[in-house]
Amino acid sequence: MTPGTGVTELLAKGELTVRGRIREASNAALHCTVALEDREAACIYKPVAGERPLWDFPDGTLAEREVAAYEVSEATGWGLVPPTVLRDGPYGEGMCQLWIEPDPEPEPGAELxxxxxxxxxxxxxxxxxxxxxxxxxxxxxxxxDDERLRRLAVLDAVINNADRKGGHLLPAAGGRLYGIDHGVTFHTEDKLRTLLWGWAGEPLTTEATEALTRLKQGLEGGGALAAALSELITAAELDATRARVDALLASGRHPEPGGEWPAIPWPPV
Incomplete structure (x- = not known):
């Protein structure tokens, strides 16, 4: 199934059946199917109970941050994150995300x-x-030097992604590119760690400025995005997100490494 109307309803309300575990994942990640009436799709379910504690992020919050990243992605209009919801499942509450199959026949020269x-x-x-x-x-x-990666670089700057590795880039059929694994995001401190530094210091595109303007409007008090994020991250983290959007619009440029935090995740891929 490809993303479209009704996918989030299927993910949120369908019956989850665990098919296997993704053993390479650092936290519990289960490959599942979700079925509702005559619809069925593959998905990934990450229960909060399977999250490993981190020294710099509150325990039991990674699933909510994954959903928050999806909400911000949707608000940009770019659709960079597969549909993601927070729901109950066989092992308790967790995030449930549509499974995206990698492009089986990538075009020659399509390496990222x-x-x-x-x-x-x-x-x-x-x-x-x-x-x-x-x-x-x-x-x-x-x-x-790919416009899809450039959009992801902007999204990562907004959500303060601390772990944009090469393995978190998912090229799909039809030329679509998705970013996955957004559990370590939305921290109040600058923790941006990414492979996508190629545009650091360069002017933002007009497209990016327009997307950031939409985010700014949605993050204002009473905005739909602010309401959605307030259920997923803390008030301080929401304020920090607003500040990052304002800073990007004020500078008009892609951010540069801050120097107080390793700029590239390890391992990078």
Whole structure:
């Protein structure tokens, strides 16, 4: 099933059946099907009970942050996060997200990340930084100069994503690109860690400015986005989100690494 009308209702109200566990995930992540009347879809269910404690995020809040990231993504109009809801399930309350199958036949040259020799990224690429590749050699880690990634970079700046790894980029059929795994977001302190630094300091696109303006309006008192987020994150975190949107609009530029927090997640992919 592809995202469309009624998907969030299916995720929220359908019967969840666990099919297996995603063992690579750092927290409990269960591959499920969800069925409602004559509709069925694959999904991922992450119960709060399976979240590992983190030193810098309150316990039991990652599922709500994943849903909050979806709400912000929808408010931009970009649809960068698969439909995600908070619901009860076989192992208690958790987040439930539509399962997106990766594109089985990606076009040649559609890579989003690469390692290249030399000190310059080359045409169509943006530099991230140097990485050790063994035997004392280093290579330049780059990401594609891709408008879909650029939108994700803006979204990450808004939600203060502390963990945008390469494995959290999900190219799907039809040229769609999704970002997944948004549990460590919306902190009040600057914790932006991402591979998508290629546009750091560059002017925001007109499209991004328009999306941020929509977010600002939605985050105002009485706005639909503010109401949705107030059920998912704290008042201080909501205020910090407003401040990040205001700062992006005031500067008109993509943020740069702050220097007080590692700028790139580890491992990066």
């Amino acid at each position: 990340l690469a390692l290249v020799d030399g000190e310059e990224p080359g045409e169509g690429w943006k530099a991230i930084g140097f990485a050790e590749v063994g035997e004392g050699r280093t290579a330049l880690l780059v990401h594609a």
